[in-house]
Amino acid sequence: MFEEAQYFAPVATRDDGSIEVELGAGHPGFADPVYRARRNAIAALAVGYVPGTPIPTAEYTDQEHEVWALVSRELGLKHHKYATAEYLRATERLGLPAERIPQLQEVSELLEPLTGFRYVPAAGLVPLREFYGVLEDGFFHSTQYIRHHSTPLYTPEPDVIHEVIGHANALASDRYSRLYRLAGAAARRVEGKEALEFISKIFWFTMEFGVMTDQGELRAYGAGILSSYGEIEEFRGMDIRPLDIAAMGTTHYDITKYQDVLFRAESLEHLEDVVGDFWATCDDESITRLIADVR
Numbered sequence: 001m002f003e004e005a006q007y008f009a010p011v012a013t014r015d016d017g018s019i020e021v022e023l024g025a026g027h028p029g030f031a032d033p034v035y036r037a038r039r040n041a042i043a044a045l046a047v048g049y050v051p052g053t054p055i056p057t058a059e060y061t062d063q064e065h066e067v068w069a070l071v072s073r074e075l076g077l078k079h080h081k082y083a084t085a086e087y088l089r090a091t092e093r094l095g096l097p098a099e100r101i102p103q104l105q106e107v108s109e110l111l112e113p114l115t116g117f118r119y120v121p122a123a124g125l126v127p128l129r130e131f132y133g134v135l136e137d138g139f140f141h142s143t144q145y146i147r148h149h150s151t152p153l154y155t156p157e158p159d160v161i162h163e164v165i166g167h168a169n170a171l172a173s174d175r176y177s178r179l180y181r182l183a184g185a186a187a188r189r190v191e192g193k194e195a196l197e198f199i200s201k202i203f204w205f206t207m208e209f210g211v212m213t214d215q216g217e218l219r220a221y222g223a224g225i226l227s228s229y230g231e232i233e234e235f236r237g238m239d240i241r242p243l244d245i246a247a248m249g250t251t252h253y254d255i256t257k258y259q260d261v262l263f264r265a266e267s268l269e270h271l272e273d274v275v276g277d278f279w280a281t282c283d284d285e286s287i288t289r290l291i292a293d294v295r
């Protein structure tokens, strides 16, 4: 269904030029024709988008806004307990609306003055090199649709709640956003597919699902934990391993389930030293050597 490192659902163009988003049979919206039509309509907004121009407005329904309001409220409560201090500070800085889905254009305008990051709407699958590469320039590819209303606490693929509550809040931090940019620089530096996948896995186990010791306890800074009020209640009980580049770059994961292996940084400085320095300096050769050492 959702293959490793495939970031967004695949999209096909029909003969009449309209857009069809593929959903796996395990997706909560798979059997709901109304949801699928919404997905297709919202994906169509991103087709042909030119970076730097205003992001098309998605006209969300009341039900969709209610999903945002519910998740936003639940996460707001849980973040105080489970999110890092740096993430909480960034959240205050960004000031997202709690009662309605913000437009991506609005998110972009809140974010740009803080860290220079801008949102780019994505209709479907974005190739790894493109998705990561443009992070260096401060562009973040984002879905615009919202998760199915039947499962607000968790969804098996990124949606606007994940992209905005998870990532935009993190991108409002100078220090986290610098790490995203370094991941982008690394993705552009390497030529091989293996090296690129290795970099994307480091990203997965850090900016997507990273945890760290913070205020004396285990807290999350990864966007995928911070956007799910189901998963956020579980991460402390998972298999927590020490931050290790070779291990992260070679550990398998399944995007559609709660992550059962997580990697812990001892502090934000530790994350910057280990992962920031890796992204700042890695190349095809150094990554090939790391992979060979693990095998």
Ligand code: TIH
Pocket: 153, 154, 155, 156, 157, 158, 159, 161, 162, 208, 223, 224, 227, 228, 255
């Ligand atoms: N599982 C996340 C959520 O429910 O918010 C969404 C995803 C993030 C990364 C992969 S899937």
Ligand code: FE2
Pocket: 158, 162, 163, 167, 208, 223, 224
């Ligand atoms: Fe993400």
